Amino acid sequence: MTVVVMEPAEPSAASTDRPRRIRQRRTGSDLLFRGVIRAGGLMVLAIMLLVGIFLTLRALPALRTMGWRFLTVQEWDPAGAAFGVAGVLVGTVLIGMVAIVIAVPLATGAALYIAEYAPRRIAPVLVNVVDLMAAVPSVVYGIWGLYLLQPHLLVAGEQGEGLPRWLATYLGWIPLFRVDGYDPRDPIGSNSALTGSTFVAGIIVAMMVTPIISSVMREVFSQAPVGEREGAFALGATKWGMIRSVVLPFGRGGMIGGTMLGLGRALGETIGVFLVISFVFVIQPHILQNGGGSISSLIALRYAESNAIGIAGLMAAGLVLFVMTLLVNFGAGLIINRSRSGAASDA
Template sequence: MTAATTTTPLDDAPAGKEDAPRALAKGGAPADRIFRGSARGSGAVVLLIMTLVGVFLGARALEALRDAGPVDFLTTTAWEPDSHRFGIAAALTGTVFIGLVAILFAVPLAAGTALYITEYAPRRLKRTLISLVDLMAAVPSVVYGLWGLFLFQPHVVGLSRWLTTYFGWFPLFSVEGDDPSDPLSANTSYTSSGFIAGMVVALMVTPIACSVMREAFAQAPPGEREGAFALGATQWGVIRSVVLPFGKGGMIGGTMLGLGRALGETIAIYLIISPVFEVPWRLLQNGANSVSALIALRYGSASGFGMSALMAAGLALFLMTLVVNFIASSMVARSRSGAGAEA
């Protein structure tokens, strides 16, 4: 005989003993609430500071912008605030040219370094390489400027002359008043140019771009890597078909972050360039300018109205870098979530 099993219906269970969902605390644990409040507070403080910086620059620049007008301020090349004739056309164009030259050299260097660290470097060497690349970002910009002025510039003049010799038919690479085929011609026409300043700035923005690209490449799906290897792909085939498509958003974001840094660089450019107030259509020729270098150059001797004009220049640079960094951060966020990867 089998023993009879008796069950007690739920309805007959003693009062107060019914199974019920556990009530969840809305606010979470105290540690979670503290962390959430700290994170929100930090974000709010950063936004507040950025807003106050913009408001301060706008308020101080209002007098100059009213006098010159936004259009004339952006299209005038001369900088004579005391004569009420000033604008940032030359400085703004030089800033863009220097930033583009920096990105042109920094992106291949950063991408190659990031790929080597994530795909080829031995495991025991990766941490050392990552630390060295990150330490490059901590070197003061004045050190880069002094290095570029006294050591790098004399050796890169030959590259400028070579570009002028073979590509001088293009206005951007031409040098006025110099014959590159003449071995006795002086090199002073090629020094202190926007091209050299851009190459120096390239080394300054490479660590930032490399860090973003390295993080994106490291997050490539392991399953897709192994699948590509299983189908007979080489190491380069895996990089080309898996790593690069997945890290495309990170590469774009790192490039834009580097461009934002390059646009705002001051001391290194100030030490290298020879300031001129004309649009630098000849990139290799002596003389260039940038908005940040203009502010550093004229800040000490500016009058009250001249200071307002410098604040207007700073406001233009602030808005430009803010837009570039906002675009970069959105692209980096996409790459971290894997949204930038191709199926």
């Protein structure tokens, strides 16, 4: 508790309306609270620093062996002193991009419905449901994707043309959607070339990050100024017109920040990707084609069978992932902190 002491202003010949001088006298409980909060913040920074130092020290043997080639080699053979994360690094980014492209529209729609359209009796239930989705273990999402999503995604409807096959058929001229050695127009062609792909893994990761992105967006949308909302309605705007001119511009910073926070989670997802994807160590730029990988799933795949230099290589891979997610989350924090009420609304 802070005790505010107001001293009477000294009389002056020029004026007796001078402002009073205000002094704050902090009590013991106030000082204790400030100390606990400050210690908690410093502890978080210290833990992050210690994690970075630990990974760096454990990764030094691998970094000395490979140098900068660790970021460009497309194989993993620690015994032969030839290992790197080029393939899984590209795979990590592609999986994250697929997840964000799918998750952001879903999260935006859910956040707008809960904040603007849902009845007051239903909105709290929807908030709890979305938040509970974030608490579901990733292994459950992985099992769901492996045994339910992937089979139904590859074969949909009576004609057996699932979404990956449709994309390969009509968008295969785009390198990202091309599948080498696969003819999507062959009626008896096997869909095995489309299993265990970056696309399927990205959908699973999208389901994991959607609740995180939606929660951030929902909080930002609900803080849009009431005065600007009413002003938009007074000017004749419809509900969607008010959202487009007030809520969305106001929440732009939160939308970007939430998206980047979701991307940071997507880059580090492990078990969901590990269960679904067919692991390869080369750069696989075709998201519909069988094969891919991520840094986190590489660590889960090779940790148990690695020797000393292999463990060091995995630690170096973890260091690369740590730096990536740290930069993404740091950027998200900057964007969220820079957004302020009414700063970008058009009403």
